[in-house]
Amino acid sequence: MVDNDIVFQISNINAWYGEKHVLKDISMRIKQRKVTALIGPSGCGKSTFLRCLNRMNDFIHNFRLEGRILYKAQDLYSPETDPIEVRRTIGMVFQRPNPFPKSIYNNIAYGLQIFGIKDRAKLDAIVEDSLRKAALWDEVKDNLGQNGLALSGGQQQRLCIARAIAVNPEVILFDEPCSALDPVATAKIEDLIMELKNEYTVVIVTHNMQQAARVSDYTGFFMLGDLVEFDDTKKIFTTPANKLTEDYITGRFG
Amino acid sequence: MNRLAYNKLVDRFFKLAALAATIVGLVFLFTLVWDIAHDGAGRISWSFLTSFPSRRPERAGILSALVGTIWIMGLTAVFAFPIGVGAGVYLEEYTKKKNLITRLIEINIANLAGVPSIIYGLLGLGIFVRALSLERSLLTGALTLTLLILPIIIISTREALKAVPFSIREASYALGATRWQTTYRQVLPVALPGILTGTILALSRAIGETAPLITIGALTYIAFLPESVFDPFTVLPIQIFNWVSRPQKGFAVNAAAAIIVLLVLTLILNSIAIYLRHRFQRRIRW
Ligand SMILES: Nc1ncnc2c1ncn2[C@@H]1O[C@H](COP(=O)(O)OP(=O)(O)O)[C@@H](O)[C@H]1O
Ligand SMILES: [Mg+2]
Numbered sequence: 001m002v003d004n005d006i007v008f009q010i011s012n013i014n015a016w017y018g019e020k021h022v023l024k025d026i027s028m029r030i031k032q033r034k035v036t037a038l039i040g041p042s043g044c045g046k047s048t049f050l051r052c053l054n055r056m057n058d059f060i061h062n063f064r065l066e067g068r069i070l071y072k073a074q075d076l077y078s079p080e081t082d083p084i085e086v087r088r089t090i091g092m093v094f095q096r097p098n099p100f101p102k103s104i105y106n107n108i109a110y111g112l113q114i115f116g117i118k119d120r121a122k123l124d125a126i127v128e129d130s131l132r133k134a135a136l137w138d139e140v141k142d143n144l145g146q147n148g149l150a151l152s153g154g155q156q157q158r159l160c161i162a163r164a165i166a167v168n169p170e171v172i173l174f175d176e177p178c179s180a181l182d183p184v185a186t187a188k189i190e191d192l193i194m195e196l197k198n199e200y201t202v203v204i205v206t207h208n209m210q211q212a213a214r215v216s217d218y219t220g221f222f223m224l225g226d227l228v229e230f231d232d233t234k235k236i237f238t239t240p241a242n243k244l245t246e247d248y249i250t251g252r253f254g
Numbered sequence: 255m256n257r258l259a260y261n262k263l264v265d266r267f268f269k270l271a272a273l274a275a276t277i278v279g280l281v282f283l284f285t286l287v288w289d290i291a292h293d294g295a296g297r298i299s300w301s302f303l304t305s306f307p308s309r310r311p312e313r314a315g316i317l318s319a320l321v322g323t324i325w326i327m328g329l330t331a332v333f334a335f336p337i338g339v340g341a342g343v344y345l346e347e348y349t350k351k352k353n354l355i356t357r358l359i360e361i362n363i364a365n366l367a368g369v370p371s372i373i374y375g376l377l378g379l380g381i382f383v384r385a386l387s388l389e390r391s392l393l394t395g396a397l398t399l400t401l402l403i404l405p406i407i408i409i410s411t412r413e414a415l416k417a418v419p420f421s422i423r424e425a426s427y428a429l430g431a432t433r434w435q436t437t438y439r440q441v442l443p444v445a446l447p448g449i450l451t452g453t454i455l456a457l458s459r460a461i462g463e464t465a466p467l468i469t470i471g472a473l474t475y476i477a478f479l480p481e482s483v484f485d486p487f488t489v490l491p492i493q494i495f496n497w498v499s500r501p502q503k504g505f506a507v508n509a510a511a512a513i514i515v516l517l518v519l520t521l522i523l524n525s526i527a528i529y530l531r532h533r534f535q536r537r538i539r540w
Contacts, residue, residue: 056428088430098421100440110439111429160425167429 154185311504375469410452
């Protein structure tokens with residue numbers, strides 16, 4: 001019963017850092033070309049959960065995962081699955097903008113070059129296209145040789161989005177992409193995320209509830225490693241089923 | 255005397271003591287440099303740089319020693335850089351899980367950096383001269399000095415890699431890059447100035463080494479230039495050592511002049527290192 005709308009089928013996952021149990025028996029289905037937001041107080045496991053979806057936790061040596069995550073029909077953690085392939089298909093934008101200390105052009109071209117694309121015209125075209133999709137092209141088109149680190153924080157984050165888009169992923173994961181940005185830059189990124197769902201499946205971690213309410217179609221509320229509630233965003237923010245969710249979204253804690 | 259006044263007094267005392275220590279150090283250094291410059295500067299000339307050693311001090315030059323030093327430095331850099339950087343990259347980027355073996359290797363490397371250089375000379379004598387029958391050649395000298403500076407290069411490579419933020423690696427992995435692509439294309443370029451600085455400083459230590467080269471049997475009198483890496487050689491410190499031990503006044507002057515040349519070489523190497531470090535700090539800011 002593989003539903004074509006479902007891209008991630010997460011079944012009963014548990015995760016540990018050493019002895020510390022940080023994700024507790026979580027199941028969730030994430031739909032294609034929708035924005036799914038993950039909210040909850042800090043330290044509740046949102047980032048850990050997000051990084052399970054593209055195997056970025058592989059680099060943390062005391063990390064351990066149990067349970068199953070299907071991406072389409074593929075088990076992400078089966079031995080036959082190539083994590084490189086997974087990360088290629090499921091891109092990520094991080095909490096702090098992290099452009100490479102290279103030119104804007106090379107920041108974007110890198111992801112293509114490592115997969116053997118050398119043709120200059122092709123690279124040029126993809127760089128432009130990605131920057132346009134990330135709403136950055138008009139600001140940088142005359143200065144593609146400039147170092148990515150010389151951009152403002154908001155521009156850097158859009159550069160990181162362009163970089164993620166360039167390798168043509170199917171999913172983009174965002175881990176609190178606006179937490180280091182001012183309100184104007186934040187608004188731009190939010191607009192962008194709503195654009196992106198026309199082409200990509202988006203999962204976004206945020207601790208800003210207004211942001212979740214504005215940009216997402218579905219929202220999951222995490223607390224202390226539990227997925228307390230997962231539903232339509234509208235439902236979560238108007239008539240949550242769980243008392244804890246209600247307390248959290250009305251600002252009574254967190 | 256109240257407590258506050260007492261504290262101030264102690265404070266002032268330590269300030270003066272530190273100043274005095276600095277001045278004593280500088281005075282010694284300047285005396286040394288001035289003394290050598292005074293003795294040797296007049297002796298430096300084109301013919302001094304381009305003549306072979308001789309029994310007559312006024313006709314002797316440092317050609318074979320200078321060429322030997324340049325050969326040895328070049329070869330040592332060629333051997334030590336890739337091996338040292340490779341080992342540093344392996345330890346820093348590929349063995350993230352700290353197990354007993356990697357710990358042991360780390361402790362060993364840290365200790366090796368502190369082993370007296372003559373021990374490396376004995377090692378070189380045993381391995382390269384005897385076991386591999388490379389004789390007292392340039393190759394033996396360079397390989398021995400390679401062993402000597404490898405720990406320093408490995409350690410400075412690791413420090414330079416540690417200074418590269420993890421977020422750069424994450425960004426690369428998240429695009430589907432392999433560990434090698436991430437290391438080679440993103441991490442190493444950022445760490446390179448730091449690695450080069452460490453390597454050059456290590457080389458500038460090696461350039462003055464005498465004991466290990468004498469231990470492997472480098473000659474003190476060479477009146478020809480090496481034509482291949484299997485030829486015997488001498489280097490500036492050995493030439494200086496040789497001249498200093500002669501009774502004639504003329505050789506003491508030669509020694510002083512050769513010391514100036516050696517100091518200039520070291521200074522050039524260190525300036526390159528400082529320049530690289532400077533550029534590195536200016537260019538990259540996170
Ligand atoms: N690398 C790590 N090693 C050990 N504990 C970690 C590590 N990363 C996160 N944790 C812990 O796991 C819990 C969940 O962290 P995280 O997923 O980052 O939460 P969130 O993103 O919701 O703030 C926290 O208690 C945090 O301290
Ligand atoms: Mg987080």
